[in-house]
Amino acid sequence: MAAVSRLAKLSSISYLRRCLSSAVASESNPPYTSPFLPKPDYNLIHKDPKNGHVQWVFLGCPGVGKGTYASRLCNLLGVPHIATGDLVREELASSGPFSQQLSEIVNQGKLVSDELIVSLLSKRLQAGEAKGESGFILDGFPRTINQAEILEGVTDIDLVVNLKLREDVLLEKCLGRRICSECGGNFNLASINAKGENGNPGISMAPLLPPPQCMSKLFTRSDDTETVVKERLHIYNEKSRPVEEFYRSRGKLLEFDLPGGIPESWPKLLEALNLNDYEEKQSAAA
Ligand SMILES: Nc1ncnc2c1ncn2[C@@H]1O[C@H](COP(=O)(O)OP(=O)(O)O)[C@@H](O)[C@H]1O
Incomplete structure (x- = not known):
């Protein structure tokens, strides 16, 4: 973005480098190893996932x-959930210097510049570092090959989870999505019953209804209209789909086809991540 100087770009990227490498290099916390790397060490994740050494991307x-799934995993593993879409919306709401430009980009379903996203992410990491955070699950970053290369230049990502769902269902889900203006909770009013097609099974998802106290405070994201969602899907295919191959070729991509709503998908995701026993132990200890 023109308003962000090259110097700011460089300093934010170097900040990202410092933050991420300090999280990786801490001696008391040896680097976390993903169970999906070519030579997996399944023990590490079961020993103490609460050590914060999770560097994952969704x-x-x-x-x-x-x-939804990144924030549930973050709660389970005790690491921060960093969603660049949330950072963009916070910046928009703050009426800061970039908010006007951002609102035009977001409401057209386009991507914010790599420069500005890296800058927002760096600020978020800086705030987290000040609070003693380590590890992360990144949600919505990287979204371009350039962002993936920047990230690869500053730290090792252990695991990339690629969540997959049919496009007609994605559209219905976006149109049904509602957020509570008070608690920030995400809900969905859509009741999805998509028939099987092309040899793939049908898919059903029950609505994720809010509790009664949120009902009157629900709003729809301004970019969750049919036209904008279709544009976002188009941009995803054009700019973000290549990021899947970027990680696939590095042996870091875990493909996960969502079998249904949260009740069906969550246990299967934990199983795919080799975390099902871990959740049971956590609940027993709680
Ligand atoms: N990594 C990123 N690079 C560029 N733009 C981003 C990025 N993350 C979020 N955005 C902007 O914020 C918007 C909302 O992002 P997000 O909440 O992740 O939505 P989605 O439901 O499309 O995954 C995107 O459409 C885009 O304009």
């Missing part, structure tokens, strides 16, 4: 549920 089309 990829997937708009509406697939990156935020």
Whole structure:
């Protein structure tokens, strides 16, 4: 973005480098190893995932549920959930210097410049570092090959989860999405019953209804209209789909086809991540 100087770009990228490498290099916390690397060390994740050494990325089309599943995993593993879409919306709401430009970009379903996203992400990491955070699950970043290369230049990502769902279902989910203006909770009013097609099974998802106290405070994201969602899906295919191949070729991509709503998908995702026992132990200890 023109308003962000090249110097600011360089300093934010170097800040990202410092933050991320300090999280990786801490001696008391040896680097986390993903169970999906070519030579997996399944023990590490079961020993103490609460040590914060999770450096994961969630990829997937708009509406697939990156935020829902990434935030559940973050709660389970005790690491921060960093969603660049949330950072963009916070910046928009703050009426700061970029908010006008951002609102035009977001409401057309386009991507914000790599420069500005890296700058917002760097600020978020700086704030987290000040609070003693380590590890992360990134949701919605990287979204371009350039962003993936910047990230690769500053730290090792252990695992990239690619959530997948049919495009007709993605559209219905985005149109049904509602957010509570008070608690920030994400809900969905859509009741999805998509028939099987091309040899693939049908898919059903029950609505994710808000509690009664949120009902009157629900709003729809301004970019969740049919035209804008279709544009976001188009941009995903053009700019973000290549990021899947970027990680696939590095042996870091875990493909996960969502079998249904949260009740069906969450246990299967934990199983795919080798975390099902871990959740049971956590609940027993709680
Ligand atoms: N990594 C990124 N690069 C560029 N733009 C981004 C990025 N992350 C978020 N955005 C902007 O914020 C908007 C909302 O992002 P997000 O909440 O992740 O939505 P989605 O449901 O499309 O995954 C995007 O459409 C885009 O304009």
